[in-house]
Amino acid sequence: MFKIIKRPPLAEGRMFVLRILAVVFAIGASMAIIALLGHDPFKVMLEMIRGSVGSAYRIKETINKMVPLLTLSLGVCVAYKMKFWNIGAEGQFYMGAYGAGLVAFNFSHLPSYLLLPAMFAAGILTGGLWALIPALLKAKWETSETLVTLMLNYVAIRWVTYLQYGPWRDPKAAGLPRMMHFPETADLPKIGGIHIGWIIALFLVIVIYFLIRYSKLGYEITVMGENPRTAEYAGMNTFRILLVAIMISGGICGIAGVIQATGLEHSISPVLSSGLGFTAIITAWLSKLQPVTLVSVSFLFAMMLQGGNYLQSVMKVPSDVAGVIQGVILFFVLGSEFFTQYKIVRDKRQGEETRKVGA
Amino acid sequence: MDIGWIAAAAMFLQLAAQCGTPLLFGTLGGILGEKAGNLNLGVEGMMMMGAVTGYYVAAVSGHPVLAALAGGLAGSLGALLYAVITVTLQGNQTVTGLTLTIFGCGIANYIGKGCTSMTLPATIRSFYAPISVPGLSKLPLVGKMLFEQSNFVMLGILLAILIWIYFNKTRAGLNVRMVGENPGAADACGIHVNLVKYLHLLAGGFLCGLGGTYLSVVYITRWQNDLVAGLGWIAVALVIFAIWNPIRAIFGGYLFGALRSIGLVLQNTRMTFLGHEIRLDPQLLDMLPYLMTILVLVLMGVQKKKEYQPPGWLSRSYYREDR
Numbered sequence: 001m002f003k004i005i006k007r008p009p010l011a012e013g014r015m016f017v018l019r020i021l022a023v024v025f026a027i028g029a030s031m032a033i034i035a036l037l038g039h040d041p042f043k044v045m046l047e048m049i050r051g052s053v054g055s056a057y058r059i060k061e062t063i064n065k066m067v068p069l070l071t072l073s074l075g076v077c078v079a080y081k082m083k084f085w086n087i088g089a090e091g092q093f094y095m096g097a098y099g100a101g102l103v104a105f106n107f108s109h110l111p112s113y114l115l116l117p118a119m120f121a122a123g124i125l126t127g128g129l130w131a132l133i134p135a136l137l138k139a140k141w142e143t144s145e146t147l148v149t150l151m152l153n154y155v156a157i158r159w160v161t162y163l164q165y166g167p168w169r170d171p172k173a174a175g176l177p178r179m180m181h182f183p184e185t186a187d188l189p190k191i192g193g194i195h196i197g198w199i200i201a202l203f204l205v206i207v208i209y210f211l212i213r214y215s216k217l218g219y220e221i222t223v224m225g226e227n228p229r230t231a232e233y234a235g236m237n238t239f240r241i242l243l244v245a246i247m248i249s250g251g252i253c254g255i256a257g258v259i260q261a262t263g264l265e266h267s268i269s270p271v272l273s274s275g276l277g278f279t280a281i282i283t284a285w286l287s288k289l290q291p292v293t294l295v296s297v298s299f300l301f302a303m304m305l306q307g308g309n310y311l312q313s314v315m316k317v318p319s320d321v322a323g324v325i326q327g328v329i330l331f332f333v334l335g336s337e338f339f340t341q342y343k344i345v346r347d348k349r350q351g352e353e354t355r356k357v358g359a
Numbered sequence: 360m361d362i363g364w365i366a367a368a369a370m371f372l373q374l375a376a377q378c379g380t381p382l383l384f385g386t387l388g389g390i391l392g393e394k395a396g397n398l399n400l401g402v403e404g405m406m407m408m409g410a411v412t413g414y415y416v417a418a419v420s421g422h423p424v425l426a427a428l429a430g431g432l433a434g435s436l437g438a439l440l441y442a443v444i445t446v447t448l449q450g451n452q453t454v455t456g457l458t459l460t461i462f463g464c465g466i467a468n469y470i471g472k473g474c475t476s477m478t479l480p481a482t483i484r485s486f487y488a489p490i491s492v493p494g495l496s497k498l499p500l501v502g503k504m505l506f507e508q509s510n511f512v513m514l515g516i517l518l519a520i521l522i523w524i525y526f527n528k529t530r531a532g533l534n535v536r537m538v539g540e541n542p543g544a545a546d547a548c549g550i551h552v553n554l555v556k557y558l559h560l561l562a563g564g565f566l567c568g569l570g571g572t573y574l575s576v577v578y579i580t581r582w583q584n585d586l587v588a589g590l591g592w593i594a595v596a597l598v599i600f601a602i603w604n605p606i607r608a609i610f611g612g613y614l615f616g617a618l619r620s621i622g623l624v625l626q627n628t629r630m631t632f633l634g635h636e637i638r639l640d641p642q643l644l645d646m647l648p649y650l651m652t653i654l655v656l657v658l659m660g661v662q663k664k665k666e667y668q669p670p671g672w673l674s675r676s677y678y679r680e681d682r
Binding site: 006037085087137140141142143144146147148150151152154155158159161162165166278279281282285318320321322323324326327328330331334335337338341342 | 398400440443444447448449450451453454455457458459460461462463464465466468469472589592595596599640642643645646649650652653656657659660661669674678
């Protein structure tokens, strides 16, 4: 018979091979599912790739999808380093956009070079404060941050919906419940047809990389994640570190909201994120909280999203297929994790035991 | 007392129960898994899978019971994926649950594209039409809520009571709780930990699938994209709100159902209070379930009572040789 035993930590190289294997299997399985759903799997895959990187315009669209995803993933990474299970990126994103909206609607007379930075600052603040609520509750009463951040997502989305139907409703859109547009001065500048969100996102990648790798705060966050007791014995002010790290985490998610609102929509709506806050948890986890790996993982996911949209318009395949493929790939990668820690071996002992009993 | 008010309140409660039934099923499904130590955030996905499968089978076969079974099994199928990864392969429960939601919603919306033009045959509608229990339905206030309902609503109440008895009055239920609290100890007692987890996750998935089927086949009676629309997440919240107690889940489910129907009833109505005009925005009222859940979480933390705490081993993997 077979049995499962723990294996010593795998070398980087073999770990990598294993993960690639998982993705290969996952792609095989998702192609099988596509075939089951009655489509030509090779054509679907090819069209998805063509739809996401096949032309300059489509690459731009893919990058536009990647920017908020990458930013959100960076945000949750900071929290996850500390084993603070922030699944509230979605809510922090919307609160960030809300903060930007507050500034945009109240100080619309400001010139662009003052207005935009103020909007970003406000977004960081509102996103960060929104994340601070579960952190404070956890510090004070050990309330589960997973559940509180999850609930706050929906509160934030309802808040934006309320603004859309109520105070921030566009009076010019007769009958339609649509939110007012930002003043033109609040549009994120464009370079080569793409808004500069990608520069902000890449800049944040570098900042977070150095923060975690080389800064004192990054070190403290890592120690707290590994063992909060150790951190306390070492004399760290765990309460302060928690609050600062979570402000950073939520603030970055807030930035994602501001980028999306100023770069693409020029307004806010309850579907601004289209669920990217949840996808970001998965991308963060897949890239093992490595900011640099995150860039490629986010790009891959953005390709799937953009490719899915393209499928819908070209092959009349519903874009929901992208969700199915994402799911299948993730299931395989999640499952493969097991084989990095355990291996299955032939159980010889059982045979020996029976012999002993016999003798 | 004004008779008209009581009749109106009774009708409102009836509506609340109908609105709360999918929540109740989802919550019961969540409780089954969490009692065995697994936090499944895939409730939304399983409800979607159940909703589309139930609707499809109902529309094609016209057989009401078959539709419910198919919907339940679809939910179990989703739960099976989750169980293989989190129990056998010890994957991260949070991420796996989220993945199940993405996967389930994707596949349900995909299949559902073909369902938008389908209608439910009359046999389905008549089978699940409200029935009134003679005598009992005339009870003041709660009569209509409990005894003049679709059989599906009553099934929800019955299941909640049965699950409560199972967990609190039977040996098997006690074993499940032990697995959730301390799988190592359960293992030492000769309980097959992984088997218990699998069975309860699959049963929980079945209930979530049933909740989805109720929503598409009985409550909304047509298919639309993203039909479950976040109810699965409220159910995840309700598990905590009910403090893992199936009986409280009935109250929780109906209370949140009532909150949702208040939103529908009071939409755009204006009322005056002490001379001030107040507009109750449905969007703000929709926040209440989530805010109340947070409040409950905080109160549980403040009180630190033993029976108010989540199962001890919730969302942790169990590997026998780590004991």
